[in-house]
Amino acid sequence: SQTIHQWPATLVQPVGSPLSLECTVEGTSNPNLYWYRQAAGRGLQLLFYSVGIGQISSEVPQNLSASRPQDRQFILSSKKLLLSDSGFYLCAWTLGSVEKLFFGSGTQLSVL
Amino acid sequence: GDSVTQMEGPVTLSEEAFLTINCTYTATGYPSLFWYVQYPGEGLQLLLKATKADDKGSNKGFEATYRKETTSFHLEKGSVQVSDSAVYFCALSGGGSYIPTFGRGTSLIVHP
Numbered sequence: 001s002q003t004i005h006q007w008p009a010t011l012v013q014p015v016g017s018p019l020s021l022e023c024t025v026e027g028t029s030n031p032n033l034y035w036y037r038q039a040a041g042r043g044l045q046l047l048f049y050s051v052g053i054g055q056i057s058s059e060v061p062q063n064l065s066a067s068r069p070q071d072r073q074f075i076l077s078s079k080k081l082l083l084s085d086s087g088f089y090l091c092a093w094t095l096g097s098v099e100k101l102f103f104g105s106g107t108q109l110s111v112l
Numbered sequence: 113g114d115s116v117t118q119m120e121g122p123v124t125l126s127e128e129a130f131l132t133i134n135c136t137y138t139a140t141g142y143p144s145l146f147w148y149v150q151y152p153g154e155g156l157q158l159l160l161k162a163t164k165a166d167d168k169g170s171n172k173g174f175e176a177t178y179r180k181e182t183t184s185f186h187l188e189k190g191s192v193q194v195s196d197s198a199v200y201f202c203a204l205s206g207g208g209s210y211i212p213t214f215g216r217g218t219s220l221i222v223h224p
Contacts, residue, residue, distance in 0.1 A: 032210055042216070043214060043215065043217045044201070044214045044217070046211065049210060049211060059211075090155050090156070092155075092156075099144060099161075099205065100146060100158045101148075101156070101158070101212060102158075103148075103155035103156045103157065105154055106154065106155045108153070
């Protein structure tokens with residue numbers, strides 16, 4: 001069966017430090033991959049999505065970047081974190097044009 | 113573009129009360145409609161879905177009917193439990209798009 005792993009679960013980072021969040025999917029091939037951010041008490045904001053290795057689409061210009069070095073690996077990065085980068089980050093996957101999404105358990109990022 | 117509008121929360125109910133969370137959408141073509149649930153500190157998980165007009169999705173006592181004439185997909189449950197306290201997201205996908213559209217989420221709080 002398919003599973004999605006996202007880590008770390010929580011992260012506290014100082015302003016100006018780098019960031020790397022990793023997401024991997026098991027049990028499927030060529031998934032579409034997504035990074036969402038959820039600010040406290042707010043809805044989902046799509047940050048990046050990818051339909052294949054090396055193919056990244058950015059939905060919101062910002063301080064973050066994403067990479068897909070392998071078929072089932074999706075990485076969210078920043079060179080220098082801002083206070084406004086704090087939030088709950090969710091990775092998700094699906095196959096083909098979107099039917100249901102499968103979400104990871106999320107990373108709570110606090111930038112201090 | 114596509115959009116999903118959900119009722120503002122929080123919705124506060126007593127245990128065993130009837131629940132309705134309204135969701136309306138605008139979309140081109142014939143999207144699939146979804147309800148996702150997010151428990152505190154977790155990722156989203158699919159609650160139910162409907163893929164065509166007049167379909168009824170159901171799961172764990174929750175139901176929603178795809179109403180094309182009113183462009184709605186309201187979530188209902190006859191008797192809520194404390195364990196149903198969570199944030200509920202209405203979403204749509206379709207038309208070959210890789211990007212699902214989410215509502216802003218509605219927080220449900222159920223008191224004993």
